[in-house]
Amino acid sequence: MKCPKCGYQRQASDTHVHEGICPNCSIAYKKWHIHDKPQKNAFINHAGINTSDDYESTDLTQEQQAGLGKQFYEAFFSVPERVTTVGFYARLILFAVFMLWGGYFILGGIDWSRIGGSFLHNVILPFHEFGHVFFAPFGRFMAILGGSLFQVMMPLGLLLVFSMKYKDNFAAAIMLWWSGQSFIDISPYILDARYRSLPLVGGRGESSHDWGNLLTMTNNLQNTEFIAGFAFVIGTLLIILSGIWGALLLYKMKQNINDI
Numbered sequence: 001m002k003c004p005k006c007g008y009q010r011q012a013s014d015t016h017v018h019e020g021i022c023p024n025c026s027i028a029y030k031k032w033h034i035h036d037k038p039q040k041n042a043f044i045n046h047a048g049i050n051t052s053d054d055y056e057s058t059d060l061t062q063e064q065q066a067g068l069g070k071q072f073y074e075a076f077f078s079v080p081e082r083v084t085t086v087g088f089y090a091r092l093i094l095f096a097v098f099m100l101w102g103g104y105f106i107l108g109g110i111d112w113s114r115i116g117g118s119f120l121h122n123v124i125l126p127f128h129e130f131g132h133v134f135f136a137p138f139g140r141f142m143a144i145l146g147g148s149l150f151q152v153m154m155p156l157g158l159l160l161v162f163s164m165k166y167k168d169n170f171a172a173a174i175m176l177w178w179s180g181q182s183f184i185d186i187s188p189y190i191l192d193a194r195y196r197s198l199p200l201v202g203g204r205g206e207s208s209h210d211w212g213n214l215l216t217m218t219n220n221l222q223n224t225e226f227i228a229g230f231a232f233v234i235g236t237l238l239i240i241l242s243g244i245w246g247a248l249l250l251y252k253m254k255q256n257i258n259d260i
Contacts (some may be wrong), residue, residue: 005028076142076163076172076245079252084259089251091170098177102239105184110232112188112198124185127151129201141217144210149185155179170253173246180238183231186211191228192220 001010001019008024017023020030108114115121131150136143147257155178162172192198195209200208 176242184236187232
């Protein structure tokens with residue numbers, strides 16, 4: 001037998017060493033998986049000695065990658081093993097309402113009257129104001145940004161709670177929709193950074209306009225339209241992604257309908 005590590009050819013006189021152990025480097029043949037251990041490039045030092053050796057690859061094996069993929073799938077695409085007919089169609093109707101509602105926001109573009117006039121804007125507003133308080137200890141910039149940041153992050157936090165703790169991925173998909181709508185909600189606010197004309201909780205003016213202050217502080221007032229459009233596009237993509245996710249979940253739940 002030839003050692004897979006050092007290349008030593010076992011001799012007939014090596015009977016004093018167990019046949020599963022290399023007499024030269026003492027490794028156990030069975031535990032040395034040569035195919036799983038890529039070789040370093042050989043390095044010749046100044047003395048002319050080859051100092052290359054084997055090392056364990058830090059790359060994930062195909063089995064590990066498959067395991068991670070399975071865990072991700074089970075975490076975010078699992079559905080109840082038993083779904084009642086009423087429960088399924090209730091979710092289906094709710095899903096249709098949210099998708100139509102999302103389309104209403106998306107097709108309207110960055111329109112304050114449509115976005116700000118929605119009752120959902122008033123639902124989001126307390127979370128926005130709380131974000132200013134929550135991020136206040138991190139400095140003035142984060143205190144100002146915190147309102148918009150918290151209103152888009154809060155639904156994502158709920159998404160993880162529903163998926164990881166309650167195993168309710170359908171509710172998690174709705175939370176993704178809410179995060180997308182929150183991005184759309186801030187887009188007219190960003191667009192108004194130059195003019196500061198929107199009615200705000202703190203009143204009109206320079207001191208109370210979050211995005212007017214943020215873009216002034218970062219010298220980005222000239223990029224107002226781009227940043228507002230970017231926020232709107234992110235929101236649109238999240239709503240579309242939530243629709244795809246929810247549709248896949250509903251398809252799986254339909255296979256599990258059982259009223260018995």
